[in-house]
Amino acid sequence: MVGPVSQSSLRQSPASLRERLGGAIHASRTAVTGKDSRRGFIVSAAAGVFLALFGTFGTYAVPFGVRLAYWVGLCLAGAVVGTVVSRLIGREGRADARPWLYGSMTVIGVTLPFTAVVWLVSELAFQRGLRPQALPMYLAPVFIVTTAMTALNFLVQRRPTETHAAPVGAPAPRFIDRLPPKLRGGELYAVEAEDHYLRLHTSRGQDLILMRLSDAVAELEGIEGAQTHRSWWVAKAAVQDARRGDGRATLQLKGDIEAPVSRAYAKALREAGWF
Structure with missing residues (x-):
């Protein structure tokens, strides 16, 4: 040089x-x-x-x-x-x-x-x-x-990992088969990583399963959603409101659930119309 x-x-x-x-x-x-x-x-x-x-x-x-x-x-x-x-x-x-x-x-x-x-x-x-x-x-x-x-x-x-809605008549996402019996038939709101487990937030309550979030997101293809944080995936249909404070955004979901939005993903999610 x-x-x-x-x-x-x-x-x-x-x-x-x-x-x-x-x-x-x-x-x-x-x-x-x-x-x-x-x-x-x-x-x-x-x-x-x-x-x-x-x-x-x-x-x-x-x-x-x-x-x-x-x-x-x-x-x-x-x-x-x-x-x-x-x-x-x-x-x-x-x-x-x-x-x-x-x-x-x-x-x-x-x-x-x-x-x-x-x-x-x-x-x-x-x-x-x-x-x-x-x-x-x-x-x-x-x-x-x-x-x-x-x-x-x-x-x-870096952009958030997104999942997309499946065409009408398409099989259900593979991840749905992993839901515990008490949660099946309910609407999936979000998936939250907790150590080696995932907490499933649904219209029928919550439960834990042993799985990595990255593997879960791959199997959630067929439901419109996205990672909002390194430890959260959120279904877009579950979002009811968004709040901002201290430079951070939080999504208010059905079931009185709050999902964090990381600063790395905030701009891309905002441009995609999430809030």
Whole structure:
């Protein structure tokens, strides 16, 4: 990448790459929807302009037009790579059930091609030639920063896992067969995780079953609902009201049940019309 002050110092400071990949990797965003993708490209381009204006990481020694093209180009290239990789890995909802696996695959999928991009651009722009032997030194910095950025963007952009209403005449969701006898025939309002158990909130009362929430949500497909919190799934038909206080939202459900809404999911649920 770019070194401080002069072209000669650019050639003599490869170790400083570790400090300069943050902006370039900024664009390794885990965008999934078209709206998120557009937002990612806009933010990435803006980050490139910001880095160029302030001559970040010693690039003030480079003419403004060159560093503008360098930073914006790298940020947008990272956005392209990140968007393609995240869509390939996360399509058809496969990312929802295994977020850590999804994140790891995204990091690897972005790091490998983007390392080549950073190497190619930096070598041509500042070394006036390609040094194949220099390629490995870009790998570790790109991997480290990509891991950090993927984790950050995953937390910021994470969307709640949703379930969808089944067509008329479709079989009942598999999860319904797991309801204890005393709850069967009732309306399912919510599922709440309690340690290794799930508390089932229904129109016929409550009970516990031994199961993981992620497995339960997969079997709840067929009922319109969503995770509102890492330990809650809520049926949309059960929501009667929503309250906000202390920066948090709470859903009031049938049966006088209150379900928390995590800040990570609040925006997506609000946009989907939950409150």
